Amino acid sequence: MVDPIKDELIYRVLYIDLSRKTFWVRSRPDLFNKFLGGTGVATQLLKEELRPDVDPLSPDNVVVLAIGLLTGLYPTASKVVAMFKSPLTGNLGESHAGGRAAIAIRMAGYGAIVIKGASEIPVYLSIHEGKVEFKDASALWGVRSSLTIGKVLREREPWPGLRTIMRIGRAGERLVRYASVVLETYRHFGRLGLGAVWGSKKLKAVVIGGKRSVPVADVSEYRKVYKEIFDEITKSPVMQKYHDLGTPHNVMPLNVMGALPTRNLTSGKFEDAEKLSGESFAEYSLARRVACAHCPVACIHIAVIRERYPHEKYFYTTRYIGYDYEPIYALGTMLGVSDRDGLLRLIEEVDVAGLDAMSTGVALAWTTEAFKRGLITEKETLVKPEWGDWKTYIEMVRYIVKQPNEFYATLALGTEEAARKYGGLEFALTYGKNEMPGYHTGPGAHLGYLVGLRHSHLDNAGYSIDQKYIGKQYPPPEKLVDEIIEEEAWRQVLTSLVLCLFARGAYKPATVVKALTPLGLKLSEEDLRRVGFEIYKEKLKLKLALGYKLDELKLPKRIFEIPTPNGLITEEYMIKALEYYRNKVSEMLK
Numbered sequence: 001m002v003d004p005i006k007d008e009l010i011y012r013v014l015y016i017d018l019s020r021k022t023f024w025v026r027s028r029p030d031l032f033n034k035f036l037g038g039t040g041v042a043t044q045l046l047k048e049e050l051r052p053d054v055d056p057l058s059p060d061n062v063v064v065l066a067i068g069l070l071t072g073l074y075p076t077a078s079k080v081v082a083m084f085k086s087p088l089t090g091n092l093g094e095s096h097a098g099g100r101a102a103i104a105i106r107m108a109g110y111g112a113i114v115i116k117g118a119s120e121i122p123v124y125l126s127i128h129e130g131k132v133e134f135k136d137a138s139a140l141w142g143v144r145s146s147l148t149i150g151k152v153l154r155e156r157e158p159w160p161g162l163r164t165i166m167r168i169g170r171a172g173e174r175l176v177r178y179a180s181v182v183l184e185t186y187r188h189f190g191r192l193g194l195g196a197v198w199g200s201k202k203l204k205a206v207v208i209g210g211k212r213s214v215p216v217a218d219v220s221e222y223r224k225v226y227k228e229i230f231d232e233i234t235k236s237p238v239m240q241k242y243h244d245l246g247t248p249h250n251v252m253p254l255n256v257m258g259a260l261p262t263r264n265l266t267s268g269k270f271e272d273a274e275k276l277s278g279e280s281f282a283e284y285s286l287a288r289r290v291a292c293a294h295c296p297v298a299c300i301h302i303a304v305i306r307e308r309y310p311h312e313k314y315f316y317t318t319r320y321i322g323y324d325y326e327p328i329y330a331l332g333t334m335l336g337v338s339d340r341d342g343l344l345r346l347i348e349e350v351d352v353a354g355l356d357a358m359s360t361g362v363a364l365a366w367t368t369e370a371f372k373r374g375l376i377t378e379k380e381t382l383v384k385p386e387w388g389d390w391k392t393y394i395e396m397v398r399y400i401v402k403q404p405n406e407f408y409a410t411l412a413l414g415t416e417e418a419a420r421k422y423g424g425l426e427f428a429l430t431y432g433k434n435e436m437p438g439y440h441t442g443p444g445a446h447l448g449y450l451v452g453l454r455h456s457h458l459d460n461a462g463y464s465i466d467q468k469y470i471g472k473q474y475p476p477p478e479k480l481v482d483e484i485i486e487e488e489a490w491r492q493v494l495t496s497l498v499l500c501l502f503a504r505g506a507y508k509p510a511t512v513v514k515a516l517t518p519l520g521l522k523l524s525e526e527d528l529r530r531v532g533f534e535i536y537k538e539k540l541k542l543k544l545a546l547g548y549k550l551d552e553l554k555l556p557k558r559i560f561e562i563p564t565p566n567g568l569i570t571e572e573y574m575i576k577a578l579e580y581y582r583n584k585v586s587e588m589l590k
């Protein structure tokens, strides 16, 4: 009988040196057995490979891609963790993506991939059948659309098996600090500038695939547990919502409660929210749903837009554009855009360029307010930004990529850099230099963004904690911090295995214990919690080593001015919470 815990494929770490055009493989059961994969293993590999003081855009930066012990085995174990030093924040960068990448890495026979060095000329990596080929990508460098790169590589790399195509767009090539990596057609490593790191390495794309199988030790037990989890996911009303409307189902509830950031968070309500609701998109724009590999939910919603050819009365071109809550918030409500088709075109432009939608939207929202307040003029912006004017925003997205003047070159470094130079720091919505996610639900959301180790809403779901307390007595700061840390520590288990966080309700501790058992891994719920805390601490230590400073944590002033569903946030409350958090962290790391 095969013992997958001794199966060396998941333990295999593929090392690639772009400078020397070499690769080698090492088996690391020590890492996978202790840290489960994903976030836990990536943290350790980065610690081993990265000198903390390196410039994030130098050849010495290191990129780790890691999957987990459950990848390819259970529904929604469909994500990959990317870890690197972030050129946006200057410290730890971690981004997660779905699509086919996780399963493709597993089918190719690896548990993690470490990419080091930099190429002198643009290259793409073709990884399959135990080989890594370094292929000239000079002809792909400078191509306007990241989507075209995907199409070209699909034809150039026709080998069989499950395959992923990850690539950067022009934004990554031009080192925009919030450039993304686009996967397949509708998924991304969006946050914290992985695209710029690839650009600095002259790495245009990575194509990975394979046909290997994933053995399990106890097949009949595995089938039983698989069915339980599958049933739980497919019958859950929460997952049904993700299937029906996708993440945009959030738009209306957040708007009703006054938590939908609008026009650079000058309001928590958008008067045209209904036009951008999940329901409206589904009714007027939805073309189809797609799913990440090994996911029965299919939460990825694809809209269709039609455009008439000029001079041809009855001839149309149709294009398909993925939409989610976060781009609707960042490029829609934050910019006052209520024209649904206009918003889809703006989302498409951001995708074509290979930019993070959230950071781009927040940067454009800050620019619009700074322009209206006279801190910057048309000399800087080259256009007249106006809330709702999506056509102008499309031009501005192109300027962020091209950087035709000093203003756009600065905006390409991030919103906070631009606000430091031109003023308006008080309304620059950034947390540790990362731009704000789309929830203004109360203290939990904002504290969560600030202290979350990715500065992401998904680190600890502070926004969910807020929603529990609407209409009730809000907890004292100490309790809020404890809840945030507890949740973030548990999520390290999920992102190490690397499960989709949308399905977190189906993967309670008892279920994760059951899921690991047929693989021959016997851990109790208590063991898992301990591993979660261990990974959290390891990641925090790495982040601190890379330059994260707890004393410098600051919240944007704007968040104290706009009421949340839990009332106005007070500075006094947040100061107490931060003080308690710092003490707690020092205790934890002793």
Ligand code: SF4
Pocket (backbone or CB within 6 Å): 076, 078, 098, 099, 242, 290, 291, 292, 295, 296, 297, 298, 299, 300, 500, 501, 502, 503
């Ligand atoms: S729920 Fe959505 S994001 Fe999560 S794995 Fe499924 S399709 Fe991908």
